[in-house]
Structures are given as C-alpha cells and as structure tokens.
Amino acid sequence: MDITHVVAHRSNCCRRHVAAIIVRDRRIISTGYNGTPRGVDNCFEGGCPRCASDSPSGENLGDCICAHAEENAIVQAAYHGIAVRDGTLYVTISPCLMCAKMIINAGILEVVYEKEYHFSEQTKALFTQAGVICRQFIRPVPVGE
Numbered sequence: 001m002d003i004t005h006v007v008a009h010r011s012n013c014c015r016r017h018v019a020a021i022i023v024r025d026r027r028i029i030s031t032g033y034n035g036t037p038r039g040v041d042n043c044f045e046g047g048c049p050r051c052a053s054d055s056p057s058g059e060n061l062g063d064c065i066c067a068h069a070e071e072n073a074i075v076q077a078a079y080h081g082i083a084v085r086d087g088t089l090y091v092t093i094s095p096c097l098m099c100a101k102m103i104i105n106a107g108i109l110e111v112v113y114e115k116e117y118h119f120s121e122q123t124k125a126l127f128t129q130a131g132v133i134c135r136q137f138i139r140p141v142p143v144g145e
Helices: 002-008 069-079 097-105 121-130
Strands: 019-024 027-033 088-093 110-115 133-136
Touching: 002 019, 002 027, 002 088, 019 069, 027 069, 069 088, 069 097, 097 121, 121 133
Parallel strands: 088 110, 110 133
Antiparallel strands: 019 027, 019 088
16 A cells, blocks of 8 residues: 555646556556546646636536546556456545446456545445455554554
8 A cells, every 4th residue: 555655646636646556466567546648738737627626626527637546557557458357456545436337347356445535335335246345454553653
C-alpha cells in the first residue's frame, strides 16, 4: 500500500490524488493514477473542465474527463500487452461502480483499498456476486505506539 501512495504523487488531478497498482505472482505488473487521458492537457493545466470549476465534491461528475486510477492501471497493462487476470489490485480509495465493473471484467481476483470513498452497497454486492474478494487495508500500528 505504501507503493500505491508513492504512485499517487504522479496524479495530475487537482482535486484528489488516487493511485492503483496491480500485483500478480507477488510482482507489480501495472500502476495507474487518476488524471486526464494521454495527449490531453493535464488537469492542473485546465485539461478537465470539471476539475477547473468550483463544483462541489460529488457534483457534475459527468463533466469530468479524468480517468480513475483503477481504470488507468488496467488500461496501461492492456496497452503494454500485460495480462491482469488473477491479479490483486491495491488502491488508495475504494472503487466506484464503474471501476468495479472493469475490475471484474479484467479478471482481477482481489481488491484491497485503504480509505472508503462513496463505496456503494451496489458495488459491494457486485464484487460479492462476481466472486471478487474486496477488503479494506488496515495499517498496522507501529510497535511501541
């Protein structure tokens, strides 16, 4: 999960820095972070009209052109010809419904998220029905604290 937080620093979204990594056979095979599509001005450069606006959190999401971290991790693997089937996806916040559908269709077996962000009952039920293990990462308390 610490590596996922390092990847989040690459995010070009000016609203939220999210990252995902996909691991298979105990090896990182793909990373992704939220931001604008390849070849489009970065979010912080005005590339995303929603992120450049003063829309409150959770509103006007249809105007956002940023891709989610999970989506980018899956697409990056496909772009480079790397199979993600049977992998585990680590993500800094819980996936949305759209990303859950992509995760399931990509054949990812487990999702580990750190913080919960609008994690709907529908998304949880979809993972359960598809047999995808989904669990929250609980950071261990350092010894002596």
